[in-house]
Amino acid sequence: MPFPIPPFRLSAFPPYTLPPFRPSAFNSVMTAPLKEKDAMRCRSCLNEERASEGYPCNDCGTFICLICTNRGITLCKTCAEKAKTK
Ligand SMILES: [Zn+2]
Ligand SMILES: [Zn+2]
Numbered sequence: 001m002p003f004p005i006p007p008f009r010l011s012a013f014p015p016y017t018l019p020p021f022r023p024s025a026f027n028s029v030m031t032a033p034l035k036e037k038d039a040m041r042c043r044s045c046l047n048e049e050r051a052s053e054g055y056p057c058n059d060c061g062t063f064i065c066l067i068c069t070n071r072g073i074t075l076c077k078t079c080a081e082k083a084k085t086k
Contacts, residue, residue: 043076044068059083 040051042065049065057064059079075083 040065042068043078044073044080046077 038051039048040063041048043062044064045068047065051063053066054063055069057076057079058074062076064076
C-alpha cells in the first residue's frame with residue numbers, strides 16, 4: 001500500500017540558509033583592550049569596589065559603592081558631613 005501524500009511537501013519550505021560565518025570579522029571587534037581594573041575607592045566606606053557597580057554621590061558625583069548604596073547612603077562622607085552641619 002503506498003504512503004499517503006502529506007498535505008505539504010518539504011520543497012514548499014525555503015532552503016535553510018545560514019548567514020555567512022566570518023570569525024575573523026567578529027574577532028576584530030573584540031580586540032579593543034579592556035581595562036584590567038575598574039575598582040574605585042568608595043568615598044563613604046573607603047573600600048575599593050567595582051566602579052561599574054557603584055553610584056555617584058548625589059551632591060558631588062564622586063563614587064559610592066554598591067554596598068553603601070544598598071545601606072541607603074547616597075552621599076559621600078564629605079557631603080554627608082556638609083549635610084549634617086547645614
Ligand atoms: Zn562604600
Ligand atoms: Zn559627595
